[in-house]
Amino acid sequence: xxxxxxxxxxxxxxxxxxxxxxxxxxxxxxxxxxxxxxxxxxxxxxxxxxxxxxxxxxxxxxxxxxxxxxxxxxxxxxxxxxxxxxxxxxxxxxxxxxxxxxxxxxxxxxxxxxxxxxxxxxxxxxxxxxxxxxxxxxxxxxxxxxxxxxxxxxxxxxxxxxxxxxxxxxxxxxxxxxxxxxxxxxxxxxxxxxxxxxxxxxxxxxxxxxxxxxxxxxxxxxxxxxxxxxxxxxxxxxxxxxxxxxxxxxxxxxxxxxxxxxxxxxxxxxxxxxxxxxxxxxxxxxxxxxxxxxxxxxxxxxxxxxxxxxxxxxxxxxxxxxxxxxxxxxxxxxxxxxxxxxxxxxxxxxxxxxxxxxxxxxxxxxxxxxxxxxxxxxxxxxxxxxxxxxxxxxxxxxxxxxxxxxxxxxxxxxxxxxxxxxxxxxxxxxxxxxxxxxxxxxxxxxxxxxxxxxxxxxxxxxxxxxxxxxxxxxxxxxxx
Amino acid sequence: xxxxxxxxxxxxxxxxxxxxxxxxxxxxxxxxxxxxxxxxxxxxxxxxxxxxxxxxxxxxxxxxxxxxxxxxxxxxxxxxxxxxxxxxxxxxxxxxxxxxxxxxxxxxxxxxxxxxxxxxxxxxxxxxxxxxxxxxxxxxxxxxxxxxxxxxxxxxxxxxxxxxxxxxxxxxxxxxxxxxxxxxxxxxxxxxxxxxxxxxxxxxxxxxxxxxxxxxxxxxxxxxxxxxxxxxxxxxxxxxxxxxxxxxxxxxxxxxxxxxx
Numbered sequence: 001x002x003x004x005x006x007x008x009x010x011x012x013x014x015x016x017x018x019x020x021x022x023x024x025x026x027x028x029x030x031x032x033x034x035x036x037x038x039x040x041x042x043x044x045x046x047x048x049x050x051x052x053x054x055x056x057x058x059x060x061x062x063x064x065x066x067x068x069x070x071x072x073x074x075x076x077x078x079x080x081x082x083x084x085x086x087x088x089x090x091x092x093x094x095x096x097x098x099x100x101x102x103x104x105x106x107x108x109x110x111x112x113x114x115x116x117x118x119x120x121x122x123x124x125x126x127x128x129x130x131x132x133x134x135x136x137x138x139x140x141x142x143x144x145x146x147x148x149x150x151x152x153x154x155x156x157x158x159x160x161x162x163x164x165x166x167x168x169x170x171x172x173x174x175x176x177x178x179x180x181x182x183x184x185x186x187x188x189x190x191x192x193x194x195x196x197x198x199x200x201x202x203x204x205x206x207x208x209x210x211x212x213x214x215x216x217x218x219x220x221x222x223x224x225x226x227x228x229x230x231x232x233x234x235x236x237x238x239x240x241x242x243x244x245x246x247x248x249x250x251x252x253x254x255x256x257x258x259x260x261x262x263x264x265x266x267x268x269x270x271x272x273x274x275x276x277x278x279x280x281x282x283x284x285x286x287x288x289x290x291x292x293x294x295x296x297x298x299x300x301x302x303x304x305x306x307x308x309x310x311x312x313x314x315x316x317x318x319x320x321x322x323x324x325x326x327x328x329x330x331x332x333x334x335x336x337x338x339x340x341x342x343x344x345x346x347x348x349x350x351x352x353x354x355x356x357x358x359x360x361x362x363x364x365x366x367x368x369x370x371x372x373x374x375x376x377x378x379x380x381x382x383x384x385x386x387x388x389x390x391x392x393x394x395x396x397x398x399x400x401x402x403x404x405x406x407x408x409x410x411x412x413x414x415x416x417x418x419x420x421x422x423x424x425x426x427x428x429x430x431x432x433x434x435x436x437x438x439x440x441x442x443x444x445x446x447x448x449x450x451x452x453x454x455x456x457x458x459x460x461x462x463x464x465x466x467x468x469x470x471x472x473x474x475x476x477x478x479x480x
Numbered sequence: 481x482x483x484x485x486x487x488x489x490x491x492x493x494x495x496x497x498x499x500x501x502x503x504x505x506x507x508x509x510x511x512x513x514x515x516x517x518x519x520x521x522x523x524x525x526x527x528x529x530x531x532x533x534x535x536x537x538x539x540x541x542x543x544x545x546x547x548x549x550x551x552x553x554x555x556x557x558x559x560x561x562x563x564x565x566x567x568x569x570x571x572x573x574x575x576x577x578x579x580x581x582x583x584x585x586x587x588x589x590x591x592x593x594x595x596x597x598x599x600x601x602x603x604x605x606x607x608x609x610x611x612x613x614x615x616x617x618x619x620x621x622x623x624x625x626x627x628x629x630x631x632x633x634x635x636x637x638x639x640x641x642x643x644x645x646x647x648x649x650x651x652x653x654x655x656x657x658x659x660x661x662x663x664x665x666x667x668x669x670x671x672x673x674x675x676x677x678x679x680x681x682x683x684x685x686x687x688x689x690x691x692x693x694x695x696x697x698x699x700x701x702x703x704x705x706x707x708x709x710x711x712x713x714x715x716x717x718x719x720x721x722x723x724x725x726x727x728x729x730x731x732x733x734x735x736x737x738x739x740x741x
Contacts, residue, residue: 068544
């Protein structure tokens with residue numbers, strides 16, 4: 001395999017940059033461009049959903065913009081359009097870079113990434129037309145799900161072949177986090193696809209499987225890609241090793257063991273042993289949580305000036321902090337007595353969103369800010385927009401999270417008292433929901449700033465390539 | 481053993497362990513459960529939904545009602561659901577065997593609906609879907625007017641009885657579209673009633689008017705006095721002290737309300 005990959009090196013047009021950058025440039029940029037577009041769309045839908053939650057009469061007469069559909073489509077696009085697509089791009093980049101290997105079959109990967117976006121469009125339209133499956137985290141109907149599954153198989157397959165054929169003998173934790181994530185997704189996705197669509201499991205089992213799937217999707221698949229890219233960037237940009245590689249491998253294994261539960265709350269209508277197993281596993285995630293805390297603390301080494309010097313470092317470190325907060329919050333909502341209090345409140349929604357937006361998106365921004373100028377050989381066009389993006393994004397996420405956290409605890413406390421009428425509980429939730437809209441608007445604005453930067457650098461690079469192609473053609477013509 | 485092999489084996493082991501615990505064993509335990517006979521009642525439980533109610537389940541799923549409403553009740557000791565009058569017992573895996581897919585939800589922006597069929601009647605549900613604030617003052621549920629149509633007064637017996645600000649203009653009436661009827665009929669089919677071995681119920685006296693009491697603040701007026709809420713069936717529950725069945729009160733089967741009076 002490696003000889004074949006090495007032979008392809010000779011074909012590369014560019015010799016100034018490493019050939020493995022050339023091999024993955026188009027697929028990775030395609031995947032990240034798609035992810036950026038979907039993030040804008042998803043957050044826009046989320047803002048709309050958030051407004052509809054406290055203004056029930058807003059756009060109430062059109063079926064396809066009813067709250068349930070908008071919420072489902074926002075979650076679907078954020079997970080499948082943005083998160084998983086960005087994961088794939090990140091995975092390919094890190095596997096090529098750390099392994100010093102050319103991407104296996106880059107053209108097929110590019111083609112598959114186009115189809116992936118087709119699958120997301122199809123899924124999104126189907127959900128808006130009322131064909132959602134009703135499972136949180138697995139909203140798309142069969143056709144879209146099949147397209148997405150096949151595309152993942154192709155892209156992840158090429159990524160894993162690249163990983164196996166790596167030329168670098170040293171193993172980095174980030175590679176293993178990412179390789180594990182690529183395979184893990186296939187495992188949980190195929191299980192969910194078969195047991196929810198092909199041979200639907202009986203009754204409540206479908207909910208159990210959907211819950212297990214969405215827990216593994218967020219905590220393991222997205223969590224590993226996010227942690228992998230943070231562990232890739234920290235030592236590289238701080239110019240000192242991760243503290244330590246062994247602890248990072250320990251995190252990998254313990255997280256795979258404990259975060260792969262089903263996240264069932266204490267009152268869920270499942271057999272008691274399942275709820276208890278899920279609860280025990282949830283509480284045990286405090287082991288990897290402590291280990292990551294140790295890595296973050298020791299690697300940063302109180303050198304906050306260096307951490308602040310580079311946007312990728314700042315994003316990575318913020319992502320790591322958000323990850324720890326989100327995991328701690330997940331543990332809180334697993335402890336039986338607290339689980340009963342917060343299980344159906346916006347506390348849980350706040351945790352999920354902090355994980356997806358606060359941690360995962362920031363980890364992706366960190367890597368995209370670091371890698372895109374290298375891939376496209378151009379600096380970021382608007383440096384100030386990068387700062388605007390970071391601060392608006394973090395403020396928005398923090399505001400939304402804080403109000404939903406407090407609102408959720410309040411909602412749970414009020415719900416627990418049967419004497420408090422339900423309308424009072426609902427109306428107590430309105431102020432946090434309004435502040436959440438403000439937070440989401442800030443996030444949307446920040447994403448616009450990010451997208452403006454990303455698509456400008458992409459456009460400039462495309463114009464350059466077109467100009468270079470023209471020059472080559474002209475010189476060929478004049479030569480003949 | 482090389483480091484790579486060890487890591488691969490460790491990760492495969494974690495995945496398989498998780499898969500066995502949360503997929504395989506539940507499949508073996510619950511994959512084939514069948515209808516059962518309710519304790520001290522000679523009825524089969526749960527009952528499969530009618531075709532119309534199954535249609536309604538699709539409307540419920542399509543519009544993402546489960547984004548705001550759960551269909552799962554907590555036991556008495558770990559939640560206020562029973563005390564709120566949302567049901568008479570906790571929900572169990574058994575209650576969902578005919579649900580495909582089960583729409584148990586995860587958020588309570590609105591009240592739980594696991595047992596809504598025993599708390600409200602069909603007409604009230606239809607009015608609530610058309611204009612939630614008629615039934616629950618200050619409700620933040622959006623109106624689902626696209627499940628209804630407004631047309632010139634005809635001979636239809638199923639026009640909604642709406643109070644002034646919500647009613648259609650003079651000479652017009654609001655009638656539910658087939659989707660609206662199906663959705664309401666699905667909601668009516670949501671009843672957690674069978675007494676099972678796992679849930680020998682204590683005598684829980686639910687609030688006499690559970691739907692309204694749980695939903696309306698005390699100082700607000702009921703929206704539409706012309707549409708009184710049906711008394712929930714479980715108000716007549718009595719436990720027989722001392723007998724073996726004392727913990728398992730009899731559920732009085734509630735009459736199916738007339739759909740369009």
